[in-house]
Amino acid sequence: MKENTKIDTTHKVITIRGLKKSFGELDVLKGVDMDLYQGENLVVLGRSGTGKSVLIKIIAGLLPPDEGSVNVLNHEITGIKEKEMDALRLKIGFSFQNSALYDSMTVRENLEFPLRRHEKGLSENEINQRVEELLEDVGLSQTINQMPSQLSGGQRKRIGIARTLILKPEIMLYDEPTAGLDPITSMDINNLINEVQQKFNTSSIIITHDLTCAKITGDRIVMLLDGQFQRQGTFDEVFTTEDERVKAFYDYNFTD
Numbered sequence: 001m002k003e004n005t006k007i008d009t010t011h012k013v014i015t016i017r018g019l020k021k022s023f024g025e026l027d028v029l030k031g032v033d034m035d036l037y038q039g040e041n042l043v044v045l046g047r048s049g050t051g052k053s054v055l056i057k058i059i060a061g062l063l064p065p066d067e068g069s070v071n072v073l074n075h076e077i078t079g080i081k082e083k084e085m086d087a088l089r090l091k092i093g094f095s096f097q098n099s100a101l102y103d104s105m106t107v108r109e110n111l112e113f114p115l116r117r118h119e120k121g122l123s124e125n126e127i128n129q130r131v132e133e134l135l136e137d138v139g140l141s142q143t144i145n146q147m148p149s150q151l152s153g154g155q156r157k158r159i160g161i162a163r164t165l166i167l168k169p170e171i172m173l174y175d176e177p178t179a180g181l182d183p184i185t186s187m188d189i190n191n192l193i194n195e196v197q198q199k200f201n202t203s204s205i206i207i208t209h210d211l212t213c214a215k216i217t218g219d220r221i222v223m224l225l226d227g228q229f230q231r232q233g234t235f236d237e238v239f240t241t242e243d244e245r246v247k248a249f250y251d252y253n254f255t256d
């Protein structure tokens with residue numbers, strides 16, 4: 001069970017009602033309702049192809065919903081104007097499954113990049129300070145002048161998350177944060193996700209099929225099955241069920 005989280009259940013940062021999304025004949029999301037509270041880590045679990053990535057791409061304004069309401073930080077994103085969405089996107093940190101660093105840039109340059117692009121008024125001193133502070137926060141100050149090719153997979157992932165954090169997002173979206181990492185490195189990333197929650201007071205959605213990640217990072221878990229959220233609660237609540245689809249997911253996946 002997680003401790004020390006500062007969740008404000010009176011303040012929703014995302015509210016989704018009746019969200020539907022299809023691709024041609026394929027109905028992926030068939031009426032999803034979801035809330036994300038201020039300061040919460042919400043884990044979305046589901047098998048491959050159930051629409052987890054589609055869900056967070058809709059939240060990030062990268063895919064349009066077909067039906068329903070998606071409210072993010074008090075902006076309804078159905079039919080939102082591109083300019084308003086661009087401004088909103090800056091408050092959403094999206095850590096992609098394969099979020100690649102720029103190979104030809106050092107760690108410092110990788111972290112400077114979003115700042116130079118989106119916060120044009122900053123002095124060189126301020127840029128240096130933001131980069132150095134953030135590297136310290138993610139425990140990788142020593143890598144500042146290294147190239148991505150010189151980092152381990154876990155370090156690259158950490159720097160990728162740091163690059164997302166540098167714009168101080170209010171919401172973090174993590175798409176399969178532990179995919180392709182060994183169990184020890186995965187645990188390192190799980191811990192980082194919790195540290196980010198505590199230090200930056202972000203609200204996060206973590207999509208994963210890694211149950212260890214779900215258990216460690218999730219204040220609340222929702223399970224996407226057949227296009228809808230079928231189970232939600234704490235980790236133990238979600239898996240205390242006779243639903244064979246949920247039990248199968250647990251038995252196959254969990255190694256603790």
Ligand SMILES: Nc1ncnc2c1ncn2[C@@H]1O[C@H](COP(=O)(O)OP(=O)(O)OP(=O)(O)O)[C@@H](O)[C@H]1O
Pocket residue numbers: 023026028046047048049050051052053054055209
């Ligand atoms: N832009 C798109 N065009 C057509 N089909 C799409 C598109 N994006 C996603 N899909 C389909 O929607 C379904 C859900 O995809 P999604 O990537 O959300 O799955 P997922 O739950 O994230 O799976 P995984 O765990 O494998 O990443 C898949 O069948 C996928 O092929």
